[in-house]
Amino acid sequence: MAVVVVATVALTRANAVPMAEIAREYVRLALALGQHDPDFVDAYYGPAAVKAEADAARLSLDDIAKTLTTVTEWVKGVPAEGRDELSQLRHQYLLKQLSAMGARVRMLRGERLSFDEESKALYDAVAPTYPDSHFQAVLDRLDKRFPGAGPLVDRYDAWRRAFVIPREKLDTVFTAAINACRERTMKHVKLPPSESFTVEYVTNKSWSGYNWYKGNFTSLIQVNTDLPIYIDRAIDLACHEGYPGHHVYNALLEQHLVKDRGWIEFTVYPLFSPQSLIAEGTANFGIEVAFPGKERVAFEQGTLFALAGLDPARAPEYYETQTLVDELSYTGNEAARRYLNGQMDAEAATAWLARYALMPRERAAQRVRFFDQYRSYAINYNYGKDLVRRFIEARGGTAEHPDKRWQEFTSLLSSPRLPSGLR
Numbered sequence: 001m002a003v004v005v006v007a008t009v010a011l012t013r014a015n016a017v018p019m020a021e022i023a024r025e026y027v028r029l030a031l032a033l034g035q036h037d038p039d040f041v042d043a044y045y046g047p048a049a050v051k052a053e054a055d056a057a058r059l060s061l062d063d064i065a066k067t068l069t070t071v072t073e074w075v076k077g078v079p080a081e082g083r084d085e086l087s088q089l090r091h092q093y094l095l096k097q098l099s100a101m102g103a104r105v106r107m108l109r110g111e112r113l114s115f116d117e118e119s120k121a122l123y124d125a126v127a128p129t130y131p132d133s134h135f136q137a138v139l140d141r142l143d144k145r146f147p148g149a150g151p152l153v154d155r156y157d158a159w160r161r162a163f164v165i166p167r168e169k170l171d172t173v174f175t176a177a178i179n180a181c182r183e184r185t186m187k188h189v190k191l192p193p194s195e196s197f198t199v200e201y202v203t204n205k206s207w208s209g210y211n212w213y214k215g216n217f218t219s220l221i222q223v224n225t226d227l228p229i230y231i232d233r234a235i236d237l238a239c240h241e242g243y244p245g246h247h248v249y250n251a252l253l254e255q256h257l258v259k260d261r262g263w264i265e266f267t268v269y270p271l272f273s274p275q276s277l278i279a280e281g282t283a284n285f286g287i288e289v290a291f292p293g294k295e296r297v298a299f300e301q302g303t304l305f306a307l308a309g310l311d312p313a314r315a316p317e318y319y320e321t322q323t324l325v326d327e328l329s330y331t332g333n334e335a336a337r338r339y340l341n342g343q344m345d346a347e348a349a350t351a352w353l354a355r356y357a358l359m360p361r362e363r364a365a366q367r368v369r370f371f372d373q374y375r376s377y378a379i380n381y382n383y384g385k386d387l388v389r390r391f392i393e394a395r396g397g398t399a400e401h402p403d404k405r406w407q408e409f410t411s412l413l414s415s416p417r418l419p420s421g422l423r
């Protein structure tokens with residue numbers, strides 16, 4: 001039915017398609033694509049009628065591709081005059097999101113893209129490349145911290161075992177972490193009064209944590225307990241999945257764009273799209289916004305270590321080492337790039353991650369399973385965080401100006417800005 005409508009609407013400037021109709025068609029297409037790709041629709045809380053229509057139409061990938069071209073022309077045909085900044089961002093956002101959906105359709109039809117071509121097409125960004133020597137310099141510094149024989153990953157892992165949160169204390173520690181992240185966020189961000197979340201502990205996933213946004217300002221946060229959870233993951237996950245990360249990002253988009261402006265395209269979150277770089281980049285940078293370095297160590301030492309039954313005196317030692325290990329974060333991109341470009345098989349990528357990312361074998365294998373499922377999505381975490389940081393600092397939101405940093409951060413969370421718009 002709607003495919004016929006698409007084919008017959010006249011495309012003249014004088015007769016531009018209304019944005020509300022474009023937004024509805026965008027949602028319908030995202031949901032249609034979700035029928036071919038179970039990971040594609042990360043969240044949907046829009047009109048049930050659009051979902052029912054998408055379900056009933058059962059569009060083929062060819063139908064989706066053709067309609068994407070038409071809807072892209074509709075967006076281009078909307079006059080630019082009189083748009084405020086947010087409306088301009090909306091316009092650019094729709095074009096890039098539609099283009100990414102087109103790329104995902106081509107991938108599902110079997111087209112092979114290189115890692116960088118894929119990340120450009122899906123996430124509007126290409127992450128920098130580093131040689132092994134870049135990471136080796138960090139490993140050499142870590143090697144001095146853990147002298148001895150055998151692979152560095154084993155020495156690092158043996159030291160780190162003293163910082164695992166015991167399974168029976170996990171919920172207590174995680175609850176304390178998320179309460180602290182929420183309290184800090186609420187001092188700076190006006191959240192809808194009814195916002196809330198629930199937490200679940202799950203197993204057998206390729207990720208370590210996940211936020212499932214349900215609409216009406218509610219989230220389900222899942223924590224994967226397949227592998228040992230180290231103490232730093234409590235604040236990392238609580239900020240990243242909850243406050244001021246994914247839960248806050250989704251709630252602010254729902255408040256400002258969906259409820260205030262009626263822009264229903266934001267009721268669907270297509271996972272393999274530029275929106276994900278903003279989502280992951282803000283969720284990771286948000287950890288530092290809520291818990292700047294020294295404040296974090298103080299909170300860990302004063303509260304979380306004791307709750308986890310760990311020795312609080314060792315908190316500074318732990319975070320000094322982890323700050324150095326964080327410099328290895330781009331190893332994830334290198335392993336994914338080489339693996340997905342066919343330069344390494346799964347076994348070689350696992351071994352490379354053990355050596356260069358200091359991941360024990362099981363964790364490295366979990367990471368390779370993540371690459372199989374999510375592919376170049378890997379860049380959204382580290383490169384996304386760096387792009388978000390540079391954008392916010394360029395606008396004055398530096399660590400020395402925490403109020404300004406919160407203000408710029410909140411404004412980014414409330415707007416449809418694109419990765420290429422962060423540069």
Ligand SMILES: [Zn+2]
Pocket residue numbers: 240246279280283
């Ligand atoms: Zn995330």
